[in-house]
Amino acid sequence: MPFLAADSSMRDRTLTFRFEDGAVAIFPMVERRTIRGLNRVLLSSVAGCYGGWISADPLGPDHVRAMTDWIVARHRNLTWRLNPWDPNGSLLGGRCTQKDSTEALSFPQFQDEAAIWDNYRHSVRKQVNKSERAGMTIQLGEDWSQWLRYYQIYEQAIQKWGSAASNRYPLELFRGFFELRGPKVKLWLVCAGEKIVGGNLNFYHNRHCVEWHACFDPEYLPHGTRNFLVHHIILDAFAAGYEIYDFNPSGGHAGSQAFKQTFGTTSLSCDLIERRDVLYRLGTRPQLRRLRSLVAGRA
Numbered sequence: 358m359p360f361l362a363a364d365s366s367m368r369d370r371t372l373t374f375r376f377e378d379g380a381v382a383i384f385p386m387v388e389r390r391t392i393r394g395l396n397r398v399l400l401s402s403v404a405g406c407y408g409g410w411i412s413a414d415p416l417g418p419d420h421v422r423a424m425t426d427w428i429v430a431r432h433r434n435l436t437w438r439l440n441p442w443d444p445n446g447s448l449l450g451g452r453c454t455q456k457d458s459t460e461a462l463s464f465p466q467f468q469d470e471a472a473i474w475d476n477y478r479h480s481v482r483k484q485v486n487k488s489e490r491a492g493m494t495i496q497l498g499e500d501w502s503q504w505l506r507y508y509q510i511y512e513q514a515i516q517k518w519g520s521a522a523s524n525r526y527p528l529e530l531f532r533g534f535f536e537l538r539g540p541k542v543k544l545w546l547v548c549a550g551e552k553i554v555g556g557n558l559n560f561y562h563n564r565h566c567v568e569w570h571a572c573f574d575p576e577y578l579p580h581g582t583r584n585f586l587v588h589h590i591i592l593d594a595f596a597a598g599y600e601i602y603d604f605n606p607s608g609g610h611a612g613s614q615a616f617k618q619t620f621g622t623t624s625l626s627c628d629l630i631e632r633r634d635v636l637y638r639l640g641t642r643p644q645l646r647r648l649r650s651l652v653a654g655r656a
Contacts, residue, residue, distance in 0.1 A: 386408075399428075418445065
C-alpha cells in the first residue's frame with residue numbers, strides 16, 4: 358500500500374474475522390502513531406476514506422454486530438467512516454458520532470451522455486464550454502515528469518492554504534501511485550497548450566470510479582479547467598461501463614461540496630464512528646504540540 362510506504366507513522370493492522378457458520382471477512386485497518394508511539398489511533402481507512410469489512414460471503418446483521426462490538430470494545434482510539442454503499446451500514450447508525458456525506462452520480466439513471474450533460478447545473482455547462490473555447494486539452498499522466506508537475510501545483514496550493522489544508526501528502530506517496538498507474542489508478546491532466554494546469558487522481562474498482570485527489574493552477578481556473586476535466590472523466594467512466602462516479606467526502610470544506618453538487622450529484626450518508634481516550638485528547642492539544650516542537654528543536 359503506497360500510504361504505508363510513504364508514512365513511517367503507519368502500521369498495517371488488518372483484521373480477519375472467521376465465523377462459526379463459515380463466513381470470513383477481512384477488515385482493513387492501519388494504526389497511526391504519534392508522540393514517538395505513545396499516542397496511537399486505529400483507522401479503518403487512510404486519508405478519511407470509507408472503511409469496513411470486505412467479504413466474498415454474504416454477511417448479515419449478526420456478523421456486522423459481532424465485528425463492530427469486537428472492534429469498538431478493544432480500541433479506545435478509532436476512526437471509522439462507514440461505506441455508503443454497504444447495505445449493512447445502516448445497522449451501525451447508533452454507533453456514529455459524527456455526520457458526514459459524499460456526493461455521487463449513479464450512471465444507470467442516465468440513458469446516454471446527453472442525459473448526464475442535462476443533469477449538470479448551468480454553471481458546469483458554461484464552464485466546460487468556456488474551457489473548450491480556450492483550447493484546453495486532456496491527457497493521462499504516463500510520465501513521472503507529468504506527475505511531478507502536478508505535485509508542484511499541489512505544493513503551491515498547500516502553501517496558500519496554510520493551516521487550513523486538510524492533509525499534506527508527501528511526494529513519495531504520489532510516486533507509489535505512479536508505479537501503480539494503469540486501469541486502477543489514473544492521473545487525469547488538463548493542459549493549456551503544453552503546460553499542465555491541473556489534474557484529478559482517480560481510482561477504479563469493479564463498478565466504482567472515485568476521485569481521490571485534485572488540484573488546479575488558480576491562474577487557469579477562470580477558464581473552467583476544473584469543470585472541463587471532471588466532465589471528461591465522468592464521460593470516460595460512463596462509456597467504460599462503470600456505474601458509480603464518487604466525488605468522495607469533502608473534508609468539511611463547504612465550497613468543495615458545493616462544487617461537486619453542481620454536477621447534479623446525490624448526497625449519500627457516510628457518517629463516522631470516532632473514539633478518543635483522555636490521553637489521546639491531551640496529547641493532541643495545541644499547547645503540547647508546540648512544546649514537542651520546541652523540545653525537538655533543542656535536541
